[in-house]
Amino acid sequence: MxxxxxxxxxxxxxxxxxxxxxxxxxxxxxxxxxxxxxxxxxxxxxxxxxxxxxxxxxxxxxxxxxxxxxxxxxxTSADVKSIAQKRLAQIEAKQTELQSLHDELAHLVGACRGDNRPDCPIIDYLG
Amino acid sequence: MxxxxxxxxxxxxxxxxxxxxxxxxxxxxxxxxxxxxxxxxxxxxxxxxxxxxxxxxxxxxxxxxxxxxxxxxxxTSADVKSIAQKRLAQIEAKQTELQSLHDELAHLVGACRGDNRPDCPIIDYLG
DNA sequence: ATAAACCTTACAGCAACTGGAGGGTAAAGT
DNA sequence: ACTTTACCCTCCAGTTGCTGTAAGGTTTAT
Missing domain, CATH: 1.10.1660.10 (Multidrug-efflux Transporter Regulator; Chain: A; Domain 2)
Structure with missing residues (x-):
């Protein structure tokens, strides 16, 4: 091949x-x-x-x-399981992190009127 | 400074x-x-x-x-909101992806006895 | 015979830094 | 005044996991 x-x-x-x-x-x-x-x-x-x-x-x-x-x-299957479990823990940590990220940002987006006025809570928060 | x-x-x-x-x-x-x-x-x-x-x-x-x-x-706050919403959508996509990753891997880890025998569903699945 | 499709190496680049080498400068201690 | 320590500088290489491109050589199909 x-x-x-x-x-x-x-x-x-x-x-x-x-x-x-x-x-x-x-x-x-x-x-x-x-x-x-x-x-x-x-x-x-x-x-x-x-x-x-x-x-x-x-x-x-x-x-x-x-x-x-x-x-x-x-x-042994224990060797493999241990590696996979480590990976799973990493994924779960990432999920938690992403969730709080999501919640905060969603909150800000929700609070922003999104009109043509300049005041914006997203900018206020970030700055 | x-x-x-x-x-x-x-x-x-x-x-x-x-x-x-x-x-x-x-x-x-x-x-x-x-x-x-x-x-x-x-x-x-x-x-x-x-x-x-x-x-x-x-x-x-x-x-x-x-x-x-x-x-x-x-x-305008609309400019900012639009960028933030784009980012929020990306985060949500990543979350979905991570969730299915998590579920699959968790399933495999759960199915693996993790003893000192060589047969392991994780390896079987990956291979 | 020639063109298309395939293969090769080698180098550059992506994101967003981080580390280190090899130096110069400033502040603090004696 | 002198020395140590703590800063600061630039430049280059490395990180991860590829991907793109250049500049070629080979094989296959027409």
């Missing part, structure tokens, strides 16, 4: 696949005579794995860690 | 104040003979304004826009 084909199957840009190769996250299994990267099905599974993990906002380094567990026969 | 003083009053790192000067977001009103940036109270108010707006995840460009309105006597 050349890079275009695996990228299509993994549903990500060619650039991204090449980037993952550059940072040694998912390496091609070889090169053609012309220097084209060649990939196998194992690489495809890794890319799909990463796409899913990235959708969960796992960082690249977390993906690397998870990928290690993914291919490690010795891993 | 020199940069250290205004940074302290505005509650942000000196580096950040210097950065805002570099990108012409908040310029010093002059320089000392030695080349030190000098700031006045108007600059301080702008920095505080920006810190608040940034806490709402307004981008620097949005801050620039808001700052323009802030100092523009001709602005």
């Amino acid at each position: 050349k890079i275009g084909e695996i990228a299509k199957k993994a549903e990500m840009p060619v650039k991204t696949v090449r980037y993952y190769a550059d940072i040694d996250l998912v390496s091609p299994n070889g090169r053609t005579d012309a220097g084209y990267r060649t990939y196998n099905d194992a690489a495809l599974r890794k890319l799909v794995f990463i796409r899913h993990a990235r959708a969960f906002d796992f960082s690249i380094e977390e993906c690397r860690e998870l990928l290690g567990l993914f291919t490690d026969q010795q891993r | 020199k940069i250290g003083e205004i940074a302290k009053k505005a509650e942000m790192p000196v580096k950040t104040v210097r950065y805002y000067a570099d990108i012409d977001l908040v310029s010093p009103n002059g320089r000392t003979d030695a080349g030190y940036r000098t700031y006045n109270d108007a600059a301080l108010r702008k920095l505080v304004f920006i810190r608040h707006a940034r806490a709402f995840d307004f981008s620097i460009e949005e801050c620039r826009e808001l700052l323009g309105l802030f100092t523009d006597q001709q602005r």
